[in-house]
Structures are given as C-alpha cells and as structure tokens.
Amino acid sequence: MRTSNTSMAPKHTFFFSIIALFLSGLQTIIFGSSLVTPTLPPLPILPLPSYSQLKWQQREIIMFFHFGVNTFTDSEWGTGQENPAIFNPTGLNAAQWVDTAIQAGVSLVILTVKHHDGFCLWPSKYTDHSVVGSPWKNGHGDVVKELVDAANSRNVDVGLYLSPWDRHDPRYGADKLYNEYYLAQLQELLKNYGSVQEIWFDGAKGANAKNMTYYFDDWFSMVKELQSSINIFSDAGPGVRWVGNEQGFAGSTCWSTINQTDLSIGNASIVNYLNTGDPRGTNWIPPECDVSIREGWFWHKSESPKNLTHLLHIYYNSVGRNCVLLLNVPPNTTGLISETDVHRLKEFRAALDGIFSTNLAENCSVLASSQRGGKGGSFGPENVVDSDHLWTYWAPRDDNTQHHWIEFRPTSDGGRLRFNVVRIQEAIGLGQRIHRHEIYADGKIIANGTTVGHKKLHRLENGVVEATRVTIKITGSRATPLISSVGLHLDSFWNPHSV
Structure with a gap:
C-alpha cells in the first residue's frame, strides 16, 4: 500500500502546482502593476444638500399661480370680507396653466390655495369661506384638485401656498384655536391631494393685524410627517429660504449655507443675510427668488407682462446667482393664463434655449x-x-x-x-x-x-x-x-x- 500511495504523489503535486500558479496570477491581476487603482473622490465639506434640495435646485425655474378672490376684486391683499359669490372663473382650465408651465420649461407649479383673505380654493370642511360658497360649478368645484389632476397627467410636480395670516377667520388672534385650524387645513391638503413637492409659508402680515403666535415647529413637523420628500419654504427654511426681496434678485455673493438659528419668519432685519447666506453657515438652506411676471401678484387688467429684456435680467440675477427662480404667472378672471403672458413665456424660453443650447x-x-x-x-x-x-x-x-x-x-x-x-x-x-x-x-x-x-x-x-x-x-x-x-x-x- 505504501508503494501505491507514493506513485500517486506526483499527480497531487502537479494539481497543487496548477492551483498555486492560478492564485499567483490572480494576485498579480489584483495587486500587480497591470491594475489601475481608482482614485478616491474627495471628502465632502459640510453642510450638504438633501436629495429633495438637489432635485429642487436643478429645476432652476418654477412657477407660481396667484389666484383667488383678489383676481375678481382687482386687489393684491383682500380684506377677508369678500363674498365667495364673486369667485366665478367660468372658463377655468388648469390644463392650460400646466401646459403654459411646460412650454416655459417648468416642472413644478405652486398654487395659492389660501391667501391672506382666507378664501380657500378647495372645499375645506373647516370653513365655508371657500369655493363651496361660489357659483363656480354650483359650489362643487375644487381648484386644487383640478390643478393636481392636470399636473399629474403631464408629469409636473405641485406645490401649495397656505397663508398663515388670515383676515377672515374669527379664530385668528386666538393662538391655540387658530393653530388648530391651520394644522387641520394642512392635514386636508397634504393627505388628500397626493404628493406635494414644496409648501410655502409666507411671513407677510399687515401692520394692524391681530397679535398671533404661529406654531411653526408644530406645522413643520406635521408637514414632514405627511410628506417626507417635501421642501418647506419660509424665511427660515428649513428646506428653502426666501431671498429677501420680491424683485427676483439674489446677492452677487450667494451661499446656500446659512445659520438657521439666526433666522426667523417675518423678521425684516435679516433680509440682507437671507440675500447672501453665510460661508460659515451650518445649515444647507438654499435661496428661492420670487417675482411676478407682472407688476402685481394677482391678475389685473391694467397690467402687462415684463418685457423679455427684464425677464432675462431677472434670470441672470437669480438662477445665475445660485438660486431657483419662482416666477409668478397669475390666471385671469376667466380662469386662464392670459395670452400676452403665454406669448412672453414662450419668448423667454426660446431666448434661454438659444443662448445656452450651444456651448x-x-x-x-x-x-x-x-x-x-x-x-x-x-x-x-x-x-x-x-x-x-x-x-x-x-x-x-x-x-x-x-x-x-x-x-x-x-x-x-x-x-x-x-x-x-x-x-x-x-x-x-x-x-x-x-x-x-x-x-x-x-x-x-x-x-x-x-x-x-x-x-x-x-x-x-x-x-x-x-x-x-x-x-x-x-x-x-x-x-x-x-x-x-x-x-x-x-x-x-x-x-x-x-x-
């Protein structure tokens, strides 16, 4: 038996030699000079944008729709005493709004679902100061749903503006009651209309308005609970910050970084800080430049859209300064974007494409x-x-x-x-x-x-x-x-x- 085992040894030796050669070759391929080791990317420098902030930044231009009772009263700030019966956009076509946005290269549209007058563009069960009291569609209309449906069918994202200042609701001024009312409406909007990509909290408030404490921390927490990918806009973010003016201009120096602890909503003393940001800022809260295509935010028959030269000037000083441009285009009393505005937006888009399509x-x-x-x-x-x-x-x-x-x-x-x-x-x-x-x-x-x-x-x-x-x-x-x-x-x- 010893002789038999000895005669098989060379076969084993040959087998293990082949394995050794294979492993040696593999080692050479992995560690030898024939391998180019990829260079590691550099470390990031904090703070960093979130996924939703990056997506928002790459949009570059988004669109605002200011629409409500002010459209029918030829005013900018309503009193809160308007009769809902004046709201009657007989030709309203939200698909035309969204198509106008698409032609302008816009992928996110934001609607003023409630402005300072307190009139709601959806049938909120917490108030009758809404489309329920309007002759439009015999009180069965819902502007928010019409916009959401039109946007969803065209792969355009939706944002909502819900004014904290409410000149109509009698609970305004009673901190607990009004904050409960506001949170209830937030829940209606963020639970019943699908995905919302941006929500707008305006800091505007009249000089003679009632004293009111807004529970912003509660609001923001509720928003994030209901819509995890949403960007929250306000003077203080936390997703997107106001640029500090309504002319559509950022500072020539403009950081996306800022210190959130130095920000507060409705504080006029921080507008310069909002405009420039802070290189030492510990929070990534990029700026959004809001401006209207017309002089006013709501549609007025006496106004015309800004000329192309003016719009390009705004673009270079907003998008061209590290911001997203939020361009307001107000629907008229018929419920359509006016043809003059549609034409100007097409002209604007064609100009941008002509400038930047060739590098x-x-x-x-x-x-x-x-x-x-x-x-x-x-x-x-x-x-x-x-x-x-x-x-x-x-x-x-x-x-x-x-x-x-x-x-x-x-x-x-x-x-x-x-x-x-x-x-x-x-x-x-x-x-x-x-x-x-x-x-x-x-x-x-x-x-x-x-x-x-x-x-x-x-x-x-x-x-x-x-x-x-x-x-x-x-x-x-x-x-x-x-x-x-x-x-x-x-x-x-x-x-x-x-x-």
Whole structure:
C-alpha cells in the first residue's frame, strides 16, 4: 500500500502546482502593476444638500399661480370680507396653466390655495369661506384638485401656498384655536391631494393685524410627517429660504449655507443675510427668488407682462446667482393664463434655449493646473464639458497650494472663441466651496466674482469677447474646488450699452 500511495504523489503535486500558479496570477491581476487603482473622490465639506434640495435646485425655474378672490376684486391683499359669490372663473382650465408651465420649461407649479383673505380654493370642511360658497360649478368645484389632476397627467410636480395670516377667520388672534385650524387645513391638503413637492409659508402680515403666535415647529413637523420628500419654504427654511426681496434678485455673493438659528419668519432685519447666506453657515438652506411676471401678484387688467429684456435680467440675477427662480404667472378672471403672458413665456424660453443650447467650450481642448489622481483618472478637466453637471467634475490635487485654474483653447487651428456669457457650476453634492474667482481671455481679466454654487452666470460687462484662450482661476475656496460644468455662450439679446 505504501508503494501505491507514493506513485500517486506526483499527480497531487502537479494539481497543487496548477492551483498555486492560478492564485499567483490572480494576485498579480489584483495587486500587480497591470491594475489601475481608482482614485478616491474627495471628502465632502459640510453642510450638504438633501436629495429633495438637489432635485429642487436643478429645476432652476418654477412657477407660481396667484389666484383667488383678489383676481375678481382687482386687489393684491383682500380684506377677508369678500363674498365667495364673486369667485366665478367660468372658463377655468388648469390644463392650460400646466401646459403654459411646460412650454416655459417648468416642472413644478405652486398654487395659492389660501391667501391672506382666507378664501380657500378647495372645499375645506373647516370653513365655508371657500369655493363651496361660489357659483363656480354650483359650489362643487375644487381648484386644487383640478390643478393636481392636470399636473399629474403631464408629469409636473405641485406645490401649495397656505397663508398663515388670515383676515377672515374669527379664530385668528386666538393662538391655540387658530393653530388648530391651520394644522387641520394642512392635514386636508397634504393627505388628500397626493404628493406635494414644496409648501410655502409666507411671513407677510399687515401692520394692524391681530397679535398671533404661529406654531411653526408644530406645522413643520406635521408637514414632514405627511410628506417626507417635501421642501418647506419660509424665511427660515428649513428646506428653502426666501431671498429677501420680491424683485427676483439674489446677492452677487450667494451661499446656500446659512445659520438657521439666526433666522426667523417675518423678521425684516435679516433680509440682507437671507440675500447672501453665510460661508460659515451650518445649515444647507438654499435661496428661492420670487417675482411676478407682472407688476402685481394677482391678475389685473391694467397690467402687462415684463418685457423679455427684464425677464432675462431677472434670470441672470437669480438662477445665475445660485438660486431657483419662482416666477409668478397669475390666471385671469376667466380662469386662464392670459395670452400676452403665454406669448412672453414662450419668448423667454426660446431666448434661454438659444443662448445656452450651444456651448463653445465643448469644442475646446481643456487644460488644468493639476488633477486629482493624475492624468487618466476620473477627475480630469474634460468632465466640465460633459452632460452631467452634478456628479462628474474636475478636481485639482489637494496638495496644490497655488491658485487652481482651468483653461479652454479651440481645437481648430486659428480658431477663436466669441462669447459674452461665462457659466460656471460647482459639484454642490459635495458642498459649496468657491468664494473667489477670476476669468481671463488671452491673459486679460474680463470678469471676476465671489461664490459659484449650483450656477454662476457672468454676462460680460463689456459685451462680446473674442479670444484664443479662456482661463478660469479659482483664487479662494473653502476646500479643494470641484467644478462640474463650464460654458461659454453667446447671448444675442445682451447689449451692455443699453442698460
């Protein structure tokens, strides 16, 4: 038997040798020089946006519908004593509202379901000061449902505005009773109309209004319980903050970060802080710029929409300053968006598409001061001209102590870049970082600024520039700057000499 076992040993030896060779080869593949180990992404810098805040930021333009009894009384702030019978939009067509929004490139619409007059656009069981008392649809109408149904069928999201100040309800001024009433209506709206993506808490209140303490913490907690993915808007967030004015302008410096403990709703002393944010802020509460397409918020026969030049000016100073633009477009007494407003919105959308659909930087070679992980990694400067403006980005080396720069040169011999708008975007999913930057054309400075955030648009003060080399220098940043997208665009509507 010993002799038999000895004769089989070479077979075993051969078998184990094959296994050893296989494992050795596998080790070489995994750990050897043939493997390119991916460079790790940089650490984020806190605070960071939530998933719903990121989705909101990428919308860039959303739409407001101010509609109610004020539409029929030619007023902005109702008294609360209006007879519900005056509300009779015989041609109301919420589908036309939503289609108008879609044509303007808008994916979220917000309705004033109750303004300061207290009139409710849905049949609330807690008051008869609503559509129930209206001749519209013999008191069986529901504007909120009509809008929600029209939006859902068109894949447009819905937001709601429920005014805290109520000039009609007799419970207003009695803290406990009115807060119970308000919470009851919040529950009606957030339980019965499906998904709501934004809820608007207005801080406006007349000088002679009754003293009233709003239980905001209770309201916000109830909202989050009923709609977990919702963004809550108010002067103090916590999801989205007011920009501090109703002209649609953010500060030239505009941080998404701010200290929530320094904020309060209805406090006029903090508007400048709201406008700029805070680089040391511990909360991510980005700003929303609300402005109306007309002079007033509600429809008035005597008013016309702002001209295209004005709307573009608003866009550059809102979306182009790290904000979302909330553009109010009020339905008229018939219950439709007026044709003049529809036409202006189409004109506005066509202008934006014409300006930003062509990016001259895409046809350039892109160089950079350094690259995280070296050439061939995932963080090269070529990422700034791809189609992902959030999660692919150029990242310089952490250990590069010099000013970071990225440069664009036309790929064609003798080619020149002709542009008057420079777009810069940060990878805000990893935090907002840049606080100072400069732009050069053939070595000559043509623009400079502070914050970038989701989007910074420089509309060049001296008009069109022609250059063979465009350089963006990051001269100040809270951490290693991460640029997700750069654009060089030509705005044919921009004439700096006419301003």
